[in-house]
Amino acid sequence: MKALIALEDGTIFEGQSFTGRGEAIGEMVFNTSMSGYQEILTDPSYTGQIVTMTYPLIGNYGVNSEDMESAAVHPRAFLVREYNATPSNFRSEQTLAQFLKHYGVLGVEGFDTRALVRHIRTVGALKAIVSTEDLNKESLVARAKAWVGLVGQDMVQKVTCDQPYGWADNRPVPGTRFSTVQAGMSNPLKVVALDCGIKFNQLRIMTEKGCQVQVLPATTDADTILAMEPDGVFLSNGPGDPAGIPGVVEMVRALLGKTPIFGICLGHQILGLAYGGSTYKVKFGHRGGNQPVKDLATGHVEITSQNHGFAVDSDSLDKEVIEVTHINLNDGSLEGMRHRICPAFSVQYHPEHAPGPHDSLYLFDRFVAMMRSEKA
């Protein structure tokens, strides 16, 4: 079925839907990972976006129930060069098309995805619309333009959990105040994970490292959190503009110095704002599994998994208080920071990978060590 992809600047591509009829409006972004489409699709940070994969052959290994990073598919549409309808992998349970259809997400193939990527690289992320319903180019472009976009919007409210839950046996278990206990865990560290759009692998890893995790909605206030007497607070990744969630920033500022904090991606940006810094929209973002990040303390380079369209402005930070710990080797942008006085640190990238390299898992160990030393 014919589908049109229209960008706000008037650029049009024509493809074919592989999921039937549909229409989606969102911010057009691209991801350069060659594997891991299922994890990308289930990453809540893509809320409000249309994702184009640079790797042309997608669907090859199907979809399985183990590689879910949340309970739903988040991008509004998924664009690929060639969809493979007959997966081959021992874990495959269904095809990508079945999966997308189940979640009502439009999948489009059969157009020059590289041309689209080069366009976005040149002009920046654009508002876009993908449709099998409206095939009028002018109308599509006008509607893409008219869309409100992501800047300044609170997208977190769309993905944060309604009810608190814990993590046990590799799945979410409803419950609050650390009522969920993973069997076999002794003397666990109690971690409150603030769900701004959390990925399951963050919970899996913290649990593996001996943390009892309590996931709370992003709207929870600081007093409620502190009343649970956690050993640390984890700030997850999430979609959209950190400037759109001033309440969360305020809440985090109130936690500073009172408990160890570890932030990832949006969590890192929230910390940046809480420290008094500012954030900005990156031209076309970093989305992929091959971004080199240098640890300034050791000089070591780790290959990281990334997915962000906003970033903390390094110049806006008071370096007396905030230390830059990691930078992106490609563009020199800020990738990690820590508070010199309060026990708080964060990274812009995804140490929980899924998808992507496992090079940065040590950050979870660092968080565990920080909590243990604060506890002692």
Added chain:
Amino acid sequence: MPKRTDIHKILIIGSGPIIISQACEFDYSGAQAVKALKEEGYEVVLINSNPATIMTDPELADRTYIEPITLEMVTKVIEKERPDALLPTLGGQTALNVAIKLAESGILDKYKVEMLAAKVDVIRKAEGREEFRAAMQAIGLKVPESAIVHTLEDAMVAGDAIGFPVIVRPSFTLGGTGGGVAYNRQELEALSSSGLDLSMTTEIMVERSLLGWKEFELEVMRDCKDNVVIICSIENMDAMGVHTGDSITVAPAQTLTDREYQEMRDAAIAIIREIGVETGGSNVQFAVNPQDGELMIIEMNPRVSRSSALASKATGFPIAKIAAKLAVGFTLDEIKNDITRETYASFEPTIDYCVVKIPRFTFEKFPEAEDVLSTAMKSVGETMAIGRTFKEAFQKAMRSLETGRAGFGADGKERLDHLELFELETGLRVPSSKRVSYLHEALMRGMTVERIYEMSQIDPWFLRNLEQIVALEQEIRLQDLPGMNREFLKQCKQYGFSDTQLAFLTGTSGNEVRALRKQLGVVPIYKLVDTCAAEFESYTPYYYSTYEQENEASRSDRKKVMILGGGPNRIGQGIEFDYCCVHAAFALAEIGVESIMVNSNPETVSTDYDTSDKLYFEPLTLEDVMNIIDLERPDGVIVQFGGQTPLNLAVALAEAGVPIIGTTPDSIDRAEDRKRFQQFLQKLNLRQPNNDTVYTLDEALSVAGQIGYPVVVRPSYVLGGRDMRIVYSEQGIREFMAKPGMADNKHPVLIDKFLEDAIEVDVDAICDGKKTIIGGIMEHIEEAGIHSGDSSCVLPPHTLSPQLIEEIKQATRAMAEELGVIGLMNVQYAVKDEDLYILEVNPRASRTVPFVSKATGVPLAKLATKVMMGMTLDQLGLTTEVSIKHWAVKEAVFPFDRFKNVDTLLGPEMKSTGEVMGIDDNLGLALAKAQLAAGVTLPVSGTVFLSVRDGDKEGILEAARQLVEMKFTLLATKGTASYLAQHGVPCDQVNKISEGRPHILDKLQDKQVAWVVNTSLGRRTTEDSYRIRRAALELRIPYTTTSSGAVSVVLAMQALRKSSLGVQPIQYFI
């Protein structure tokens, strides 16, 4: 960390001659390394015995030793040069093995030479089967159950314990030499005994067979600060059991989820750390159980490999260059990515296309060999293709193979529709060079993917894609070409169908398809290979074609010349032609002309993105080349450097109005067309052996009778002597003409008088249309009748009279000028009884151009390029012929040990894969070096076995006498023994095999013989002499199969007794 300043001079070891499993890729890696280290200000010393390489160009390294890569010779280079460090990881297994020997013998300690990149214990840990297995277990990785054994008895015990089938892998051998799959005890016994013999450490591993598991490879790099990155993942289409060099492979991996891929990545990183490769690239091979994803480690190469060359070309990341920089202390985050300029080498390339590599086999050269693929590599080359989908890349790779195929089937060739079902199934089950055709046939018959998978173990993902190609093929068959619409035609092109296939399927011609395509606007666009999937802007113009929307290639306004490369390596067409193409690009750069390279061989220097101004990684078919020409509109196209591949396109390109520069296609035709060539020679009053052209058996018999036996018969337009035979009787003519396609009235067969015992002479010359300069005259050691590519030769001629040499020069000049050669020309002469005969004239680059250039210091290919660009030899300062005072000897290297049941006799059909050069002030020593470099260690004492045909007896008499003088004992079969005795040469007699035991084979097996001289008439080999030669090969006893070869070996032996071998850099000689 910046580069090290405590080392100044670095020795790089090359990989020697091209052999199966060690080809151009190590010239590519070595040349990159030399350049990279020079760029950093190090003094670079190089040793490599292969003159056809770019790395041995005299201007590249500071001192270049074209000497045998043996412990003794490398030691001499070290004694003379006193380098601070040795870089052993860029010259394949050859360099690594000699580096281990240097360390073990204490040479490195003695001369305080540091081993860079990988210390000797690291190499041992990676290459020694037992050490490796222990290391893997130490880091919690699984390896297939196995036993390391040093005796045959233990091998049998291990086989029983592990359970059949088992895989035998000898330690420290190359390309799986000597390895294989044993399905029963008998096969295990055979494989084990040969494997133990071949292993440097008399060690083999008997391993659980993982037949049917999926196979993957990762290319990994590490720097001295322990930063590790993965450059590329590769998935093999052929399942475990086929050597990865013989497998069709795809990059990146297609059927792994991220979780499984990252598990593999973690393993690769853990392995490079555990093994302890300090810096540089390594290659790790994995097997994955398709049922449950269980991961096993197969092996690791602690060095740059063939796969790294493929990975470099597939991603644009120059592994060898970066490896060289890491070896001297740089870290990945200090080295800029050439392609993006902005970013660093410390990242993992991501690609937005699919890469398919298909190996090139030459079983047709060895009809006695079984076309079955196993764990020992048999392919002689490979081709790579890039497309946006697997289907497109696969079809492009199929038509890049130079096997006459236009894609995946649909071209009317290699039809298998006559096969019975069981035959088809066998073809699917047993991996062979032809399996792709069986897959096509099975899909055409509607066999299900599940069934094909069951038999072939090829992952269903690949089969589904092939099924889609076949489904579209069937749809195309129903279409009418003129009525084909744009959308459908575009889909066909996106599925990789060539115009030739579309023409075949619609009963039209390639030109008609092309015309319709252009009319409908279905033309390819070109996309960049940029390491980053377009995330960053890129600056290196490295392109591939596809049928999409946005074209990224743009034509510059510079003057530009396109160079057509040689495609995949095969016997008869190898690195020599790539060398010439690379020199053409260098020459164009020197005169400020833009060079555009087109080639499909990932192993080569020509497909390095910084060799030419623009690189199109494309098949060398008329369609693909014309598409690029349509875009680039070059001022000239060079077809005479890339061997037969581009030459075959010359006429069609000229007809299409493409400006072919240099010698005109008409002149080429005048030299190649028999009748025109005869008239040409008559005009110049030059002689050629009596000959004629025939189409039928009757004509052949009558012509052969008139000319007189023996005669040489061959189809016209051949490469590497394909199907050429020397025929001694009517019976031979009947057999030859009975071969398919010979007497079909369409393709002419050439019959020439065969000049017995003539000396063959090769001449390379350069001509600017008016003036001709002789580049080199080479006298063959083997007599005429043996393919020139297989003969060893001496430059300058060692037995020809000055008058004859002058006659050769005059004839060469006369022919060059009459033909109007602009560029290079090669002439093959035969000298019989002081008479000069012209055998062949080729107005193009020959296989010997690099050898002559290395021997004389005259860069013929570069000069020829400039001549083709309109400069005169006078302008280029080439006014006199160089005469050299030293001797250069070329020796050929053969793949006989790779193929069971193949005779080692030489003949008119070329069989060698590579060549070496021996260079010295003394002829005998140059001969000895050539032998040594070719892997033959000449004996200094012991027993020499002689068994020669009657015609050769006189020829070897003097050599036999000299052997006795040198205190060798002679052993001969009856005829030879009595001849020697009659002439007063003492000699022991031994039984022929047919004469009863103990016979000569017993002596060989007892290793009582140090050298075998056994000559026999071409096709009329007796079973006896074949078994002798084969035994010598398998027992690794030096052997010679021509009397002239034997005489030269004796000359070398005599020289070796007088003085030992010394080493001199090529810069000393020229």
